[in-house]
């Protein structure tokens with residue numbers, strides 16, 4: 106197929122009249138909407154529709170439940186992530202914006218958990234593959250948070266604190282995670298202790314986990 | 327000799343060959359869990375079912391001897407059905423831990439399920455619970471739930487190491503692998519049970535959770551842990567620096583070589599790769615100051631030229647190392663010995679004999695002692711017993727101590743460890759030129775005037791000759807760390823600046839020149855060495 110370019114007329118070629126025509130069209134819509142919206146305020150002209158807009162941010166648009174919004178990591182009762190550090194999301198992510206370092210969980214029934222989990226929202230394409238691939242329902246995009254803009258690339262990177270608590274956004278001042286993790290707030294050093302989570306040291310947790318297994322395996326079914 | 331037909335292809339095999347081996351000969355892969363070519367036949371997993379015409383039932387390929395005129399089908403619908411049923415049975419109590427299981431991605435349960443299983447689960451009952459995440463010893467972690475009871479690991483400890491730590495206990499669905507009371511799995515080859523375990527029941531504690539196996543790249547190489555030169559695959563990750571604190575090598579795995587190490591390797595070699603990423607020398611330095619390679623080349627070339635023009639070549643001592651490749655040693659010989667005419671150039675260091683056994687582990691912890699001896703460094707195979715610090719012994723280090731040698735160039739050896747800190751300190755103060763060229767920081771690097779960072783085996787190209795004369799190739803997996811360079815590259819550049827013509831562009835060209843010159847290597851090329859090595863022509867009797 107060939108696209109034929111339309112020849113410009115003389116009036117179009119001299120440019121200025123077209124500019125004024127554009128300004129005229131915009132102004133007509135502006136003043137028309139201004140007048141009709143004002144009239145609507147006073148309960149007049151209700152049957153005439155004005156241009157549709159939302160008064161964001163006071164008046165946010167309703168979101169559809171399946172809309173993909175800022176990520177979160179789901180949390181177990183005791184405040185550890187449900188994530189088992191399987192790295193499937195890191196693997197599937199087409200933007201390669203997930204960074205996971207896995208560690209040993211003292212409970213043999215859990216085994217593995219993430220010591221570090223970052224998502225770089227500056228790179229993320231919001232495809233939702235990470236949510237779909239997760240075998241543990243550990244990552245979701247249902248926070249309904251859309252405004253993830255920031256002033257620097259570094260701020261666009263969500264670490265575990267912000268992912269486990271969607272209320273948080275950089276700068277996060279205080280580390281609230283109790284389990285051992287590579288704390289982004291403290292320059293990536295290993296922070297936290299299992300004792301703060303379970304009130305027992307890892308050896309005890311391990312022993313109890315094994316005992317639990319033994320009891321279950323002894324049971325006749 | 328029986329001739330049989332497998333999947334329509336005829337093959338003639340030795341009497342006593344089993345169907346699985348005959349199929350392998352034809353390039354037909356029959357799935358297996360319990361069968362391992364290095365172990366006796368157990369025949370308990372039943373996944374290798376094949377259809378043999380005129381036999382009433384499906385037969386297991388691993389334990390059915392070939393007979394003349396046998397017609398075998400490995401892919402018929404009856405076979406696939408049989409295998410699916412076996413898998414269903416094996417998976418009844420399986421925990422499906424794949425997300426947290428290190429085997430995931432190289433697991434034969436996953437692989438064969440995708441190939442033959444593909445059924446919907448019918449099992450409604452409670453699964454059996456068994457011990458999880460139990461360390462069996464320093465290297466291996468057991469998850470008894472994931473075990474398919476193939477007994478490969480118990481046969482390994484019974485037949486190969488003969489240490490008998492592992493056994494299968496209880497019966498029926500309660501059967502589980504475990505340690506005999508009072509034992510720990512701490513033999514010198516314990517890591518091999520992880521390789522042969524077809525599922526994630528035995529996993530490597532060192533590799534545990536470091537990376538997923540699909541992140542790994544692999545390159546064939548040779549273990550540098552001792553003179554046996556076990557064939558290995560280096561598994562590495564370079565595009566995910568957040569893993570394992572930025573280390574590149576994630577693990578080593580043995581690579582099959584019937585003449586050298588079969589399927590196995592020792593734990594010392596398997597876990598002895600940490601030096602590749604740890605404690606490396608990253609910069610060229612001169613008396614503690616970082617300098618560029620350019621400065622080092624021009625300054626060192628000038629120093630060597632000065633010694634030469636002053637007629638003081640016998641005041642230079644060179645200590646190459648049996649850790650270096652044949653190519654590097656050949657260039658040391660070409661540059662220092664023949665090019666410059668330096669006589670004090672040999673591997674004259676004490677080499678304390680390490681542990682050994684009658685299997686793979688050799689007392690000589692250098693991968694290329696034999697190669698060094700063949701290339702003209704006879705000292706490699708006769709390590710010093712002791713040094714007395716007097717030049718009467720005629721040894722390079724003693725000559726340096728007594729002041730007879732004024733310039734010392736050391737490749738990799740840690741003189742501090744070998745001779746003591748005091749002596750090396752005194753030496754550093756008295757020598758005119760003291761060069762240390764090596765990959766890892768050590769005492770000698772602290773005292774040497776010049777420190778030149780070398781590439782390690784995983785960053786280098788070349789060959790080693792193992793204790794029984796097999797020339798084997800190492801290939802570069804990734805680029806040398808920071809400023810380090812392969813020794814060969816440094817030696818070639820130095821030769822160019824001194825004006826000695828050594829125009830090689832690659833390790834292969836160096837090797838070809840070496841093969842043309844040294845009768846022991848005559849006729850060998852990288853292509854002939856390939857992945858399985860080639861033997862040198864003469865066996866050096868002195869090699870330990």
Ligand code: SF4
Nearest residue numbers: 198229230232233235
């Ligand atoms: S939404 Fe897509 S791009 Fe964003 S983190 Fe998940 S997988 Fe990656």
Ligand code: SF4
Nearest residue numbers: 188189191192194239
């Ligand atoms: S896929 Fe789920 S469980 Fe796996 S690492 Fe990602 S968030 Fe964690």
Ligand code: SF4
Nearest residue numbers: 423424427430433526
């Ligand atoms: S052994 Fe294989 S199938 Fe079982 S959990 Fe591990 S990866 Fe999954």
Ligand code: SF4
Nearest residue numbers: 473474476477479523
């Ligand atoms: S632990 Fe592994 S090798 Fe040992 S019997 Fe179980 S599946 Fe086989």
